[in-house]
Amino acid sequence: MNKIKSSAIEALDNLKNGNTLLVGGFGLIGAPLTLIDALKEKEVRDLTVVSNNLGESGKGLGLILNQNKIKKVIGSYFTSNRDVGEKYQKGELAIQLLPQGTMAEALRAGGAGIGGFYTKTAVGTKLAEGKEQRVLDDETYIFEQSIKGDVAFIRAHKADELGNLTYYKTARNFNPLMATAAKYVIAEVDEIVPVGSLNAEEIVTPHLFVDSIVVAKKILTKEGVKTL
Template sequence: MKIGECKKRISAKEAVEMIRKGDSLLVGGFGICGTPFTLIETITESNHARELTIISNNLGEAGKGLGKLLISKHIKKAIGSYFTTNRDAVKAWNNGELEIELIPQGSLAEAIRAGGAGIAGFYTKTGVGTEIAKGKEERDFDGETYLFVRGIRAKLALIKADKADTMGNLVYARTARNFNPMMATAADIVIAEVDEIVEAGALDPEQIITPHNYVDYVVLNDRYEKIGGEYVERTK
């Protein structure tokens, strides 16, 4: 089967057309590892996909990954754990140009997992007695205080995998897996950016992490190539 015969394959531009002003997006990545660069780059070129709420561990790095989306003024709010590696995010927040909602990394992962599993929320000791606890429901269990954290879902998830087969099954590249598989369960529409599409049956079933029934669309990365373990933009 040829790559073009993957029924779920669409272009990055077609994928971005599904995003509307004010939408919430789950976006995979840890730092810039496991980030859907092509989809993010395509959003920066759009005029309609603005005032977005981005749910991700961080906002990439300065000028890289979600950092580009921040510079292009497409992000209204960021929900995540670690933003200080991107000086542009800190500057935007200080200037009142970006809303930030901090959530501890483990709580973020569990909230996405809960959202994907249909669980409304959970209680955790993480954050008790800190600024994070302000405005949150608290409850005592066995003499200890816990915070209630709502499960997280979004309209769309933009995730990054190493390969997809023509059915949409996904495999990931080592730590580039990070938040991506959980996010694939917690959105109404899941768009997977991949570096390669292979025939159905070509992937080792034991290596498939995200089954095809979680994936609505597949976008082939055609803007970036991996050189020395790092993605760099292709020369036009």
Template sequence: MNKLHATAGEALDGLLFDGMTIAAGGFGLCGIPELLISAIRDAGTKDLTVASNNCGVDDFGLGILLATKQIRKMISSYVGENAEFMRQYLSGELELEFNPQGTLAERMRAGGAGIPGFYTATGVGTVIAEGKEHKEFNGKTYILETGIVADLSIVKAWKADPSGNLVFRKTARNFNPPAATCGKVCVAEVEEIVPMGSLDPDHIHLPGIYVHRLIQGQHEKRIEQRTVRKREAV
């Protein structure tokens, strides 16, 4: 099975449809599948539900899908750094399902592991718990959260071999592995594809069994919040 594709558009061919659910990896602007996101924008697929930690910034990452009004609903834990996200939500143009960060990661992991739901104490007594089943274990209250199963997962890794074994670099290892596993189909973009057998099995973060299609590309290294101090006098 050849998983390698020349472009992001080619890798997504036949997978996109209006109203679908997409799980997207990354955290802030770190480890985001920027090439695949751009290809989804170019395809014009609309009414999307996107499960991702956040929604990029106004002109980069998932933010470009907000700008084109292709996202109907976000399932996220953080919505800062994106003025258009805030505007669309407050105006009623965008549906938002807030999840605590660990809960969102676990919902993706659970979906990928075939677990339909799990109980957590996070969010008990807050708006997060409204409308959800409550249950006591050992005298403590928990709420039921459901696993996420997406129509498509899009992730970004550092290295891959042709079979789709992935290695993530540093912080990019946060939401990418659980996002990759919870999709019915997973497409990964990587910075480098290395020959079969050159990856140490102990260093592989995600086995290729989860990855269906693969592209290599050039990526932009953006800093979400640039913080500098004044130069000290010499």
């Protein structure tokens, strides 16, 4: 099956109203900005978005937030976008806060078929309210449910034609975890290379997890060509 899509909007066919969407990135680093840009053009609503943050005001996932397509967000760091707080205060957005390590483990567990796990992180805080608690080895733990998505937008460096992925430094962040935890995975990459071109030791996400591949959009700036 040919996984390479001619456009980002074509790759979004599987995203439906009410879906849970996993989106990689830490701030705007490692965020699949070409796919997010295409999402602006798709008629979809009531999304639950799982991401470290919602971009910045008018940038990244901030664009989608301002289109009122996001019903709920699950993540760790939303203060980089003041629009998140404003929508929450107005009752237009539900927020579920998770510590970054907890979110990463919840995604890993979801991808591994594990229903949940116990952690000491957030014990004794408001984030633990309403969650199951258990004492293990004289320590109190809370239960966190795993996270799975209907669709994942991930950002990688290179893909071969089968969909094997490599990542670029810290732009890797949550992307490989999200690639395992969704039913349908769309990878945005800088470059697509022939099968056999990638060093097997450098492949982080095997092609089994990838359903569609899109080449990142490049724009011309004063400093030269820049990947979106």
